[in-house]
Amino acid sequence: MNDAKTTRRTVLAGAAAAAAFGLGTGTAQAESTGLKIGILLYDGFSLLDPTGPAEVLSRLPGATVTMIAEHRGPVRTDTRDVAVMAERSVAEVSRLDVLLVPGAGNRGTVAAMENQVLLDWIRRVHRHTTWTTSVCTGSLILGAAGLLRDRATTYWASADYLEKTFGVRYVAERYVQVGKVVTAAGVSAGIDLAFHLASLLAGERIARGIQLAVEYDPRPPFDSGDAAKASPELKALALKLLAESQE
């Protein structure tokens, strides 16, 4: 049954088909520009916030995605289960085409909002970015850096905090673009944001190609992801699960 050992080892069909179609991806130009995408990690970040967008954006022709933190080394998630390596410290990075700030639980978000090294770095990098972006409570960190204007989105349970603290209007969309600042809603919304960014950076054709490349045809088995339709009980349960997973 298992003749894997003797089968010619190309497990992905049609890898040569692109040549047959004479497809270009614009790589040459992208590589010459060398699209630099940086994602800021900090203690207690939520795992999917940076990794969802990184999966998508690392497929852009010529792009590099770099995980950055105050210091190089492993950075642990809110649940403490997983650590992702920061490959560069903020001191080593001064220019990015795209900056993405992920969200975190309460503790991680607050610590980042009070970390002047991170806030100064975000402001400095923001001056030259093409897009400055956030996922989940990452928008609160952009707010603490003074970068929010007019409208933004964030994690559903942080909407009131966003409006009261930064004087911007919360918009319940997957992502909200104001000037060059694009904020995304909670956690998984970073994936939708990433496809929007992919189309802005490389055009809709490439964005669609990446969508198929990562088979992003979501079909959740349940329909409970929208806070606007959730009961008070489900909201309370969600926040309880979130809090307990972070203890």
Added chain:
Amino acid sequence: MNDAKTTRRTVLAGAAAAAAFGLGTGTAQAESTGLKIGILLYDGFSLLDPTGPAEVLSRLPGATVTMIAEHRGPVRTDTRDVAVMAERSVAEVSRLDVLLVPGAGNRGTVAAMENQVLLDWIRRVHRHTTWTTSVCTGSLILGAAGLLRDRATTYWASADYLEKTFGVRYVAERYVQVGKVVTAAGVSAGIDLAFHLASLLAGERIARGIQLAVEYDPRPPFDSGDAAKASPELKALALKLLAESQE
């Protein structure tokens, strides 16, 4: 405008609401059982395959998610952009309630399929799991370990390889359950799989709570994620982008 410094630092509203509703999450029982979820990392894995499910499953009451690899330490993705820490070596882990094997590009998948240390470990752990699961080409690794029967899913471009090599029928669903083996389609399908697993492990109520906790209400800006509806040109472009991002 920014009074963040003086605002009382609870950025998530309603965190105390759970107590008001008298909600239980079944934590006491789950903690006594200590649900152990292990994700196998190997060189060249695709970033979202393990991290999407880890985000969801780490919110299960009492659960721990552990990244495991042949050796402890950072394990790098297919694009080489990102490294996730393996916290345990396979030699350190003999029992898991849930095993998840992520997918990779061609090179990483083939190397894992030929790594007898990994295959032996997967077979050994599988004997006692409640669920043995895969994302993307991870199902080919389960196949190489001799664990596939009857039907399975995998990355769309590996469907022919799956059928010819392991004699199982490819099913174009987000996830396919056969006995205690649950395989998921490409990359992002691991998130849908994870909510299915969450409901199997902790019930639909908890799964729905986690869905709201990570605001999983996907709204892709494009509709190109389904290979069954994709043109030959788009398929070729997707595979070209995938291949070039791994160079």
